[in-house]
Amino acid sequence: MARILVIDDNTDLLQMIRLLLEERGGHEAILAAEGEDGLRKAMENPPDLAIVDIMMPGMNGYEVCRRLRQEPATADIPIIVLTARGQEIDRRTAMEAGADLHIPKPVTMSELLERVNELLARGKRQPAAPLGGTIAFLSLRGGVGTTTLAVNLSLLLAQQSEQKPCLIDLSPSSGNVALQLGLRPDPNWSALALLSTGIGAETIQTYLLSHPSGLRVLAAPFVPIVGEGLPRDKVLAALSALRHSFPLLVIDLPSILNEVTMAALENADTIALVTTADPASIQATIGTLQALKGFQEKIRLILNQPVSRQPVSRQALERIFRRPIDGLVPFDPAQAQALARGKPLAYTNPDAPLAKAVATLVPALQPVRRAAAP
């Protein structure tokens, strides 16, 4: 039996939910008709779960969620937002306020109880673990914003943590990670190909650029490489050396499944597959998902919107790809200027829609934790 706090100004609805939770669910319901009263009850005796309405006079449900998350005693309890404000923007606002689930009204009693029990079974919120390991950003269609997302995610994490990540640009054809960061790509990895000795943790440091945020960068050469670029064994050696010095590696991969890309994908803990809603990108993504079937478990599908119009909805894309989209990055008109100035939004304007959206990708990019071998 769980203790469930229900906060809703509609007293008839409160009674219906109480009957549902107590008689059908076998839970204990604590009722509050106002946000302030609900918060007080939550502080006095923290519940196992809270169901919160949004449209309430006085303190609205978003504020209730924020306050619950701020207090250590209630910071981890699962929160369901049950509201007549059922639009996508409302779901996003509820999640930003700290909700775990957004259920639009009207809802059937069975569905509500089902969702309550699901959330209770999931247990308390786990604080987001810092990202670690290796994340590879890939799209076989160029121009979909893969580099932009890799750069902004790396900068965001560099500013959040004492332990700085390393961003690696593996493009053989004038990769533009350094360009986006406003850095001159010298040194870059081209000289690594010529090294006759092994690539150790100390050696690799001399090839890295430093960004003012603390982010370190292994840049691609400015002049396109004729041929394959860095050979597979050097890529593996470089990644291995970098792993000794950095808790997180972010790799920006070229738009091709060559030996280098495959080596990086094999070594990645998470693959961020970036797509857009234009037909060429959709086709490339379908093909990539088929080609990388063996990596299914670590692929995260990220829908980027680099232009203002999105011709196909997220739901339609999920039907086409036959899998959920794990992260969404909306169009941000400020991105074009950020790119031109070499000042990424995650560094210069963390409140920009793109920077905020990149921050929301972090939980989705957590690597799948595998059970330890017996």
Add this chain to the structure above:
Amino acid sequence: MEETLRTGWLAVDFFTQSYRISGHVDVRQKSLADILNDSTTGFVRLEDAYVSPLDRPGEIVATYPAPHLVKANLTFAVVPHQEDALSRKQAYGRYLGTFLQQIFLTVPGFEIVGYLRLSARVDLRRVLTTEPNEFIAVLDGRVQASLRPDVTFTGGGILVNRRHIGVFCVVKEE
């Protein structure tokens, strides 16, 4: 206990040129379409209205227990189900001899796509000219903010104020 949590109050998102106003309308006597198209009154009464500016449509900046909205200044209203956007007469009959026509239209700040339910003989131009109702029902509608394409609103029905329509297009089926 299989009932849906619904009452005689309908949750509606109303939009003016600057604000989104969410609230409840008493639809026990008349459907929302009938209320909005009732020419004997220029106002619609809301219960518990929550106001969001259109540049921050998810944020609630004000709450009022019983405001009145001026119908003429409403651009459109979004309701969850198709029947909420139809008049009682339409909702409970006259399915025979009707067809759905996909349309695209613009109102200040928004683009709307969806379907009109029409009788086969109707001339579409009448919808904008001689149609007596001020608010036309766009079914399975999707509204997109013109300057913020990430902001969309969907509903089983959108009641659009004809006087605010800028562009009205019939979408030809491919």
